[in-house]
Amino acid sequence: MKKTLSLLLVCLLFLSYNLTGAAAVDGESTVGGVQGVADEILAFETRGQDVQTWLSTGEVGSGYLFALAHGEYDLSACVDAVAARLAKGDGSAASRRKDALLLLACGFDNPICDAVLDENADAQGIMGEIFSLHLLNNGRRAASFTQAELTDRLLDRRLSDGGWALAGEHADVDVTAMVLQALAPQVGENPAVTAACDAAVSLLGTRQNPNGGFSGFGGENPESTAQVMIALSSLGVDCLTDARFVKDGKTVMDGLALYRLADGTFCHEAGGAYNATATEQVFAACESVLLAAQGKRLYVFDDSDLRVLPMDLAPASTETATETTTETAPDGARRALSLKAVLLIAAGVLTAAAVVFLLVTKRRGWKHFLALGLVAAAVFGFLAFSHIDTPADYFGVSPAAKENAVGTVTISVRCDTVAGQSPAAPADGVIFAPQQFDVAEGETVFDLLTEASRRGGFAVASRGVGGGTTYVTGINGLDEFAFGELSGWMYTVNGVSVDVACDRCTLHDGDVVVWAYTRSIGADLTEVSA
Amino acid sequence: MTFFTVCHPAVTALYVLLLSLTVSVAFHPLLSLLSFCGGALFYTLCGGKKRMHVYACLFIAAMTLLNPLFSRKGTTVLLVLNGNPVTAESLFFGAFSAVTVLAVLYWVSAFGRFLTSDRLLYLFGAVSPKAGLVFSIALRYLPLLGRRAAAVREAAKANGLYGDGNWIDRFRSEVQVFSAVTTYALEKGVLTADSMEARGIGVGRRTSYTPFRFRRADGALLAFVLVAAAVPLTLSFTGGIAFTFYPVLTTPADGLAVWGAVLTYGALCAAPAILYGREELKWKRLRSAA
Structure with missing residues (x-):
């Protein structure tokens, strides 16, 4: 009797598992399925609150803002953070243009939305040009270029295979999709754009994986698929039925389903945990598909009732900022060189003194000179191939805006677990408050930490020779093992502790990196952040 | 005939053991410096090679310059070398550890000539x-x-x-x-x-011949050594003179304890040279009187 019952239970379990598994894979390649995915993400992110209440908190990602801007919501609570970033004046050309676009999405207008287009107009990079074009599509006007000129510039960047990439000769799915999103409003009006977009869509079709998903930045991920969905829906291509995007019955929705978690959110890598960026981008993609059905585009906003943001957002004169950087750069290089020269001269003087000593003390055997020569060569070689900076040159330098930026990431450095318990640990536990940085393709968590270290003026001590061997031993003079043999620095990306060396963990747009000091290999960190 | 050639071997051995032990346990730059100076002086008086001092200077220079390349600890950044900080604390610790090692080396080689194989x-x-x-x-x-x-x-x-x-x-x-x-x-x-x-080794119990006599002077020296070493040793075990190098150079708050340790250990370091110098003076006086 017991046996039969347990058998029955196992069967039931198996059945229910199979049923839910089947539900997650099928039945989503319809508009209803897309709506369902978007609704579940929204339900998770709002944590059961009303959407408007959630938006009133002001802490909503850009992907949600772009998507919800088309609904009947009031996004004014979210504009403060965007306005603050714009007023501050730093950030890459692309991120500033994206912020200006966000301002429009939130339903506000400000002269900066036009002014931002002329910042670094000739060196905004492909990402800057994409967001510039989005701004122009929304009726903004630049003083230094027209929409036609910018479009030609983007078309000139096209690679021989018909797509776009940040670097190299082969099209990248994400970048191609993002360019298409910006060009979409001109399709049908401008024959060159129409032809280019047709070719690029066909290229994307050939790049689709057999499971329906897309690969970008090293592997298949839902973000790349989401970008393609936004591009296709903006172009009016139905990504669920178009023959170029159905592979053996699998559509992009089937590709996405592989990354969908039980709570409706998405992970970045198959089998991974919740990823905020992936979830956000999938939401934007689903909404973009739904908007296309209403004849709307994700990045083109209704400008009928824009309110003027009553703030002066003009950043502290960008021209002077660029001038000072160009002035200080050669100056810094010269001083670093002179420091190196001083050390080289000191080594030379010491070597000469040693030679004189050997000659005076009648140690004239060749072995003495060989030994001296070897030591001197090692010292000179080491000095010559080293980067030597004074702290004044090294720290307090904000990295220049990156031309090949693929997005922005946030980094902070905290030591709550030992706050105030060491001269190197500030009492509030904050060594570096969250700040945004541009990130180029392939840049790692360690690169980001180095940039933050230079901007924030705190030293980072590390061991290793790169290529996945780098290990951070100390930050700001707070070293590993200073609080027991289990203490040291750990990092999380989007709240998840990553099991690879920090110079191997590459960054993606929207990632949030936190370096935290632990006293017991991470066991005490969740406690502090909670 | 100097003090330590007639001194009881046990006292001599204990002396060098405590001198070295204290400096390695206390880990205080002031004590290490005292020990280094005392050791170098005694080594020179005992007729040690002058070349040793040249090597000592080279060793200190090398350790001071090399330590920051391997230890990136400390907060006072002097230079940034290939993205890694070169700190004042790290330089100081390099010099300190070299001085400590050399102090022990000086004491052991100086006393070594009194601790013959017999x-x-x-x-x-x-x-x-x-x-x-x-x-x-x-x-x-x-x-x-x-x-x-x-x-x-x-x-x-x-x-x-x-x-x-x-x-x-x-x-x-x-x-x-x-x-x-x-x-x-x-x-x-x-x-x-x-x-x-x-010759019959291993046959029956062996007797031993001890030509060493424990004189009254040995007793006095033993008492002095034990007392003078006990103060810094106790203070370092209780943490009263714990010096921290990282992340910032910090002298212990209890200044009295540090001075107590410095005075007693200083006496311990100076005593061999003083004892030796007294013998030398006596010898010279006797010679000039003759």
Whole structure:
């Protein structure tokens, strides 16, 4: 009797598992399925609150803002953070243009939305040009270029295979999709754009994986698929039925389903945990598909009732900022060189003194000179191939805006677990408050930490020779093992502790990196952040 | 005839042991510096080689410059070398550790000339006669092997069998010398064992001859050493003079404890030189009086 019952239970379990598994894979390649995915993400992110209440908190990602801007919501609570970033004046050309676009999405207008287009107009990079074009599509006007000129510039960047990439000769799915999103409003009006977009869509079709998903930045991920969905829906291509995007019955929705978690959110890598960026981008993609059905585009906003943001957002004169950087750069290089020269001269003087000593003390055997020569060569070689900076040159330098930026990431450095318990640990536990940085393709968590270290003026001590061997031993003079043999620095990306060396963990747009000091290999960190 | 040549070996051994132990346990830059100065002075007075001081300076310079390359600790950034900080604390710790190591080296080599192998045999004989015997034989055999090798080399050269035209020749010749010395050592080992057995080693309980007398002066010195070492040792074990190098150089808050340790340990470091100098003065006075 017991046996039969347990058998029955196992069967039931198996059945229910199979049923839910089947539900997650099928039945989503319809508009209803897309709506369902978007609704579940929204339900998770709002944590059961009303959407408007959630938006009133002001802490909503850009992907949600772009998507919800088309609904009947009031996004004014979210504009403060965007306005603050714009007023501050730093950030890459692309991120500033994206912020200006966000301002429009939130339903506000400000002269900066036009002014931002002329910042670094000739060196905004492909990402800057994409967001510039989005701004122009929304009726903004630049003083230094027209929409036609910018479009030609983007078309000139096209690679021989018909797509776009940040670097190299082969099209990248994400970048191609993002360019298409910006060009979409001109399709049908401008024959060159129409032809280019047709070719690029066909290229994307050939790049689709057999499971329906897309690969970008090293592997298949839902973000790349989401970008393609936004591009296709903006172009009016139905990504669920178009023959170029159905592979053996699998559509992009089937590709996405592989990354969908039980709570409706998405992970970045198959089998991974919740990823905020992936979830956000999938939401934007689903909404973009739904908007296309209403004849709307994700990045083109209704400008009928824009309110003027009553703030002066003009950043502290960008021209002077660029001038000072160009002035200080050669100056810094010269001083670093002179420091190196001083050390080289000191080594030379010491070597000469040693030679004189050997000659005076009648140690004239060749072995003495060989030994001296070897030591001197090692010292000179080491000095010559080293980067030597004074702290004044090294720290307090904000990295220049990156031309090949693929997005922005946030980094902070905290030591709550030992706050105030060491001269190197500030009492509030904050060594570096969250700040945004541009990130180029392939840049790692360690690169980001180095940039933050230079901007924030705190030293980072590390061991290793790169290529996945780098290990951070100390930050700001707070070293590993200073609080027991289990203490040291750990990092999380989007709240998840990553099991690879920090110079191997590459960054993606929207990632949030936190370096935290632990006293017991991470066991005490969740406690502090909670 | 100086103080330590007639001093009881146990007191001498305890002296050098406590001098070295304190400086390595206390880990305080002031104590290390005192120990270094005292050790270098005593080493020089005892007729140590002047070249040692040159090596000591080079060692300190090398450790000071090399430590920051391997230890990136500390907060006072002086330079940024390949993205890593070179800190004042790290430089200081490099110099400190070199000074500490050299202090111990100076003391051991200076006192080493008073702790001859017969005294060591006597000291170890009290604990384990067998270990003492092996130790003393080993101590004798290492220099003996060197002398024997030199003799073999000379003989080979005299017979024209030692080629030193280039390093390959020399290597070949040295291999031959090594082979001869090894054969000699094995043979000598067997002979020594036979000789010792013939003289009745291991037959019955062994008596020992101790030519060392524990004089009143030894007792006074022993009391002084124990008291003078106890203060800094106790203070360092209780953490009263714990100096921190990282992340910031910090002297202990209790200034009195530090001064107590510095005075007592300073006396401990100065005593050998003073005792030695007194003998020297007496000798010179006697000579000039004569």
